[in-house]
Amino acid sequence: MIDLREAVVLLGQFPALTGVTLKVSQGEIVTVRGPNGAGKSTLLRLCAGLLPIREGFATVLGQNLGENRRIIRSNIGLLGHMSGLYEDLTAEENVAFWGSMVRATNHEVREAIKFMGLNGRLSDVLVRQLSAGQRRRTSFAALIVQRPSLWLLDEPHAALDGEGRALVDGLIEDAAKSGATILSVSHAPIEPDGRIRRVVTLAGGRIIGDTANGGNSDGIS
Secondary structure, eight states, X not given: OEEEEEEEEEETTEEEEEEEEEEEOTTOEEEEEOOTTSSHHHHHHHHTTOSOXXXXXXXXXXXXXXXXXXXXXXXXXXXXXXXXXXXXXXXXHHHHHHHHTTTOOHHHHHHHHHHTTOTGGGGGSBGXXXXXXXXXXXXXXXXXXXXXXXXXXXXXXXXXXHHHHHHHHHHHHHHHHTTOEEEEEESSOOOOOSSOOEEEEEETTEEEEEGGGTOOTTSOO
């Protein structure tokens, strides 16, 4: 699903990724951790086909990112720091809009909203009137209806309360069981458990630890 080899990405003249090598297989749940400025968000944007690779080799969903970045985007769900929602639409209208891109049914839209706890009065509230946590839930509902093969999640627990975090954890696990691949990033210390099967440590634009390959996952806290 993801195959990066000594990938270098520049933001202007700054080398945000300085030679990342990473392979992720279908159905894996991989969490990349590291401090602010490590290159985590850049890694997600590269895998989403939003940034060009300057040096090295990169394929995502079987497509060479050096040659064709756009073709993969319809099969990728990217959840970034920005919600990607339209503030003048309601929560349900936003989910329906993103669902329309993949011809999701009205039933699928309603089920996604219900799963994320937005059914009832919240579904008809304009996004600009929702709390940060409710917006995050709406973004996840929009992701659910898109049914992406590859989930790219930037700090997936951001702004969520305990119930919301538990919902997201269950959602990620269910998606992986259905064959989706999940790559998420976090600056918080993470230890592998029954849900997070693999933790990769990123620092200075390079991977310095990978629990799947016997690497030391404790290089950064």
